[in-house]
Structures are given as structure tokens and as C-alpha cells.
Amino acid sequence: MTRILISQAGVLFAISILSALFAGGRGFWSALAGGLTYLIPTLIAVLLLKLFKNNPYLRSRMMVVGEVLKITLSLVLMLAVFAVWHDSLAFLPFFCGLLGVSHLVFLVLLRVKDYGR
Secondary structure, three states: OHHHHHHHHHHHHHHHHHHHHHHHHHHHHHHHHHHHHHHHHHHHHHHHHHHOOOOHHHHHHHHHHHHHHHHHHHHHHHHHHHHHHOOOOOHHHHHHHHHHHHHHHHHHHOOOOOOOO
């Protein structure tokens, strides 16, 4: 899980730099905000799993609680970002940052080697 968090942070940094090249400082901060709205809740979910790693019963429960918490916190953070930055937010860099961080897990864990068998 720690490796995925580091990969997500790296992808967020790369997307933020690319957004800065194409959309300036506004694009950089929008992409960073978009990625952080998913990265922060993911970090909290991972910390919950690490906290209860010695108790298998609670760890299985924390997996479900962590996912629910991650989705809820992501939505709350997105609403907060939109409420504060609604006039200066660049939506496309924000969405690219969010999509890059959230879907990196699918790209890393998805194995399409046996697709169609």
C-alpha cells in the first residue's frame, strides 16, 4: 500500500507539472488540488489498515470502513475545493489530477494478460 501511495504522489506531481506547462500556475494548483482530494483520504484509509494490522477481524472491518471513509472524504474535499476556488479553478487540470491519482491503482493492479480466456 505504501508503494501505491508513493506512486500516486509521483503521478500527481507529474500531472501538476504538465498542467503548469499547459495552463500556468492556475493549472498547477488545480491539478494538485484535484489529486489531493483523493490522495489524502487514501492515506487515511491506509493508516487505518496499518493501525489494525495485528487483528485480522478488525482489519477486515477497517477495509470496508476505510473505503466508505475514503469516498465520503473525497466528496467532502471536492465540495470544499469547489466552494473555495469556484472562480479560479481550472476544471480540466483538476479532473486530470483526480483521475490520475484515483485510477493509478487500477493500472497497477489490473492484469490483462489473461484477458479473453
